[in-house]
Amino acid sequence: xxxxxxxxxxxxxxxxxxxxxLQFFLAHRQWRRIKxxxxxxxxxxxxxxxxxxxxxxxxxVKEWLQLPATIRNDRERTILKGSETIRVITGGIEFAxxxxxxxxxxxxxxxxxxxxxxxxREILVKGNARIGPGxxxxxxAVDGDLTLDWDVKVARWLDCTGELTLGVNCLVGARVTSxxxxxxxxxxxxxxxxxxxxxxxxxxxxxxxxETPEMAKLPGIAFSEAAVAAREAIENAGFDxxxxxxxxxxxxxxxGDLRLLSPLRLQTKLVVKGKCDLPDGCVLEADIxxxxxxxxxxxxxxxxxxxxxxxxxLGVGSKFAGLIHADGxxxxxxxxRGFKDDGMVVAYAGEVLxxxxxxxxxxKLAAGGRVIVESAEAAEARGASASxxxxx
Amino acid sequence: xxxxxIAEFFLGLAIVVLTLYAVRHYVFALCRLALRRPRDYMELTxxxxxxxxxxxxxxNEEAVAADILQALVECDYDRTRLEVLAINDxxxxxxxxxxxxxxxxxxxxxxxxxxxxxGGKAAALQEATRQATGEVLLLFDADYFPGPSMVKQLVxxxxxxxxxxxxxxxxxxxxxxxxxxxxxxxxxAAGYQVGQQARYNLGLTPQFGGTVGGVRVSALNSVxxxxxxxxxxxxxxxxxxxxxxxxxxxxxxxxxxEEVPETWPARERQIARWATGHTDxxxxxxxxxxxxRSLSLTEKVDAFFVLCCYxxxxxxxxxxxxxxxxxxxxxxxSVPILAVAMLFVGYQIFGNQATFFELGIAALLDGMNRxxxxxxxxxxxxxxxxxxxSKALLRFYLGKVWGSGGPGWYKTRRFxxxxxxxPFANGSSTAPKLFSQGxxxxxxxxxxxx
Numbered sequence: 001x002x003x004x005x006x007x008x009x010x011x012x013x014x015x016x017x018x019x020x021x022l023q024f025f026l027a028h029r030q031w032r033r034i035k036x037x038x039x040x041x042x043x044x045x046x047x048x049x050x051x052x053x054x055x056x057x058x059x060x061v062k063e064w065l066q067l068p069a070t071i072r073n074d075r076e077r078t079i080l081k082g083s084e085t086i087r088v089i090t091g092g093i094e095f096a097x098x099x100x101x102x103x104x105x106x107x108x109x110x111x112x113x114x115x116x117x118x119x120x121r122e123i124l125v126k127g128n129a130r131i132g133p134g135x136x137x138x139x140x141a142v143d144g145d146l147t148l149d150w151d152v153k154v155a156r157w158l159d160c161t162g163e164l165t166l167g168v169n170c171l172v173g174a175r176v177t178s179x180x181x182x183x184x185x186x187x188x189x190x191x192x193x194x195x196x197x198x199x200x201x202x203x204x205x206x207x208x209x210x211e212t213p214e215m216a217k218l219p220g221i222a223f224s225e226a227a228v229a230a231r232e233a234i235e236n237a238g239f240d241x242x243x244x245x246x247x248x249x250x251x252x253x254x255x256g257d258l259r260l261l262s263p264l265r266l267q268t269k270l271v272v273k274g275k276c277d278l279p280d281g282c283v284l285e286a287d288i289x290x291x292x293x294x295x296x297x298x299x300x301x302x303x304x305x306x307x308x309x310x311x312x313x314l315g316v317g318s319k320f321a322g323l324i325h326a327d328g329x330x331x332x333x334x335x336x337r338g339f340k341d342d343g344m345v346v347a348y349a350g351e352v353l354x355x356x357x358x359x360x361x362x363x364k365l366a367a368g369g370r371v372i373v374e375s376a377e378a379a380e381a382r383g384a385s386a387s388x389x390x391x392x
Numbered sequence: 393x394x395x396x397x398i399a400e401f402f403l404g405l406a407i408v409v410l411t412l413y414a415v416r417h418y419v420f421a422l423c424r425l426a427l428r429r430p431r432d433y434m435e436l437t438x439x440x441x442x443x444x445x446x447x448x449x450x451x452n453e454e455a456v457a458a459d460i461l462q463a464l465v466e467c468d469y470d471r472t473r474l475e476v477l478a479i480n481d482x483x484x485x486x487x488x489x490x491x492x493x494x495x496x497x498x499x500x501x502x503x504x505x506x507x508x509x510x511g512g513k514a515a516a517l518q519e520a521t522r523q524a525t526g527e528v529l530l531l532f533d534a535d536y537f538p539g540p541s542m543v544k545q546l547v548x549x550x551x552x553x554x555x556x557x558x559x560x561x562x563x564x565x566x567x568x569x570x571x572x573x574x575x576x577x578x579x580x581a582a583g584y585q586v587g588q589q590a591r592y593n594l595g596l597t598p599q600f601g602g603t604v605g606g607v608r609v610s611a612l613n614s615v616x617x618x619x620x621x622x623x624x625x626x627x628x629x630x631x632x633x634x635x636x637x638x639x640x641x642x643x644x645x646x647x648x649x650e651e652v653p654e655t656w657p658a659r660e661r662q663i664a665r666w667a668t669g670h671t672d673x674x675x676x677x678x679x680x681x682x683x684x685r686s687l688s689l690t691e692k693v694d695a696f697f698v699l700c701c702y703x704x705x706x707x708x709x710x711x712x713x714x715x716x717x718x719x720x721x722x723x724x725x726s727v728p729i730l731a732v733a734m735l736f737v738g739y740q741i742f743g744n745q746a747t748f749f750e751l752g753i754a755a756l757l758d759g760m761n762r763x764x765x766x767x768x769x770x771x772x773x774x775x776x777x778x779x780x781x782s783k784a785l786l787r788f789y790l791g792k793v794w795g796s797g798g799p800g801w802y803k804t805r806r807f808x809x810x811x812x813x814x815p816f817a818n819g820s821s822t823a824p825k826l827f828s829q830g831x832x833x834x835x836x837x838x839x840x841x842x
Contacts, residue, residue, distance in 0.1 A: 026768075027766050027767070030762060030766055031766060034574065034763075037568050048437045048541055048544075048545075192435075246614075247636065247638060248556075248608070248613065248614040248638075249613060251610060253554070253637050269553035270553065271554040286553070287552070287553040288553070289553050305551045305552070307551070307553070322440075322551070323440055323551045325435075325551070325552070348435045363439065364439070
């Protein structure tokens, strides 16, 4: 028996040494493989573009069109690229209701499809396109106008160079982009919408960002050490000066919830460490951050950015010219306008961004969850007026 | 008996401290996997365009100066709202001439030549900040490769008025040069992809790293500017900002190439400076951190974890020495040796696994799964770093006792030259032009064959 124990020990030691050696052997082999080859490649040329998916598809189509094709008839040729089939159609095409196609389509004219059609792959249209109600698409890029009738479902993205219309209750899985105008029907949904003009159906083309005569008379609140020490003007505006702390020369912090009862013209950046309720008719010339919910009253003008750790509600008839960014939900009230003279605006919600009727912006509506245009039922439930019904 | 008591104390200290850090590694790695990012600044990229000044401090940077300036003049930021201040900080080589050349050719580039005054990065930044016209300052070290959208990505978080500083992610480009560089690549990935992002997700303070980052001028002024006395002015600024009520944002997607040390001596000097600077910040800021009303308890705990992190190296060495003393001691001790030894060995398994777990998660998130095979070699890096940090901190504390300074500011050695070994796929000395801007600010790709 005694001579068995050393053998066991030796075996154990060999096994241990072997495992120890193995990890360094694998490490050394891996090092020899990557030596001289950059392993942590990043895209140094990365530029964020809202219509990246569509541009990428257009580039690929351009390459595919250089490949040899099989002529099917005088209007159509087929290109095979690996397992992909690309059908190139000269002139326009019209699909009857209920038709189905699982090939990539390149249409060199107008494209129309009837109700209930199903397209399993991407489509590039070099004219205008109209999609019938209840159709199902993968993705579509259009070099013209694109109209989706009601209840169309798009799995990924839509892009066009003209006017893009999302009909009632249309659903797009990811991005909707246009270099022209995007019109949104009631109940339409998408991951994001980006265009020089994004508007609900009834938008009259106005941006309406001018102040009213009443706003010109609003008391201006600019925080400074002297103004806070003087107390009167700040307290009259509804602030508790004990809760105000200077962050920097142009920013102040308010410790606690802030609820103002009379409108004001805010001229200093403000960080509210609670929720923030602002009354109707305010003019916000500087950025506001609220850790809690941020509610901006109706007919307010927001020239600064609005940031919230929770939800943001922009009241009816408000205008904004900066960024709106909430970790939770964002609701843009009826008649909201988002326009900026020298750039674009963005409203982003970490969860859901809900758009009421008659909203128009220049820029982007986006959400971590979904951008949803208020449905007809929801509008009615809110006591929508008869004029709202014509929004559709 | 006293020696044994001291040994038991240090062994216990080592076990407690290192176990706490091990738990922290696990928490961060798991939170990085599980928690959603609190705010996706990428969706705001390009919509917030404040007047911005990019500061590039350079001391004897002729090897790399042209690359960084070329990258910056090619960025896609609105030219009317951008200036680049290239700071020639007492250079003795051609750095000044290269800067002047760019200033003559590009109106957005301004040259600042410093031939006197205090040396070091913070002093150079202090002087440049006085001349900057932007409301936001972005900082890049001379050996970095900012991509065309980097400025837009880094300024986006400043749309939030409570953000005082922003940090992007650095990714080493020379990880294929030496084993050390490859290991430092893993370490950086864990630090940014897991550590910084997890800290941001948890509402803690990501660290402003002094490069590939930015600071709001009003925030900087509110804390009396750069600390020219600090060896790690970035860490110092991070904590002074949060003590004042500002927040630091982290943008993981704002990735920028950097160069990591390829040789052990260069690495030793780099980490010695970091260790000294961090620990110096700890000594200056701990009373303010403890008494702060703007920080939550969790933020305070995390701040101490960050500032004390380099102290773990000498504590570990003391723990090793203590365990040796206890092991060879013939006497019986108040604490059973076996239990202590088991705990310590347990830490070695547990602690290393925690670090390795974090490195592995980072590699996984980066899509570089096979890089985890290099991790056993990280032991070499671990022992080298432990030794370098301990030596630096010994010098630091001896300096405090004898009234002399610790290690001085050391500029990390550059391993490449202008236009050479650049990571751009086209092999040119300039970043590829991928886009053109049309009406209404919409970008379109112009690269073919992609």
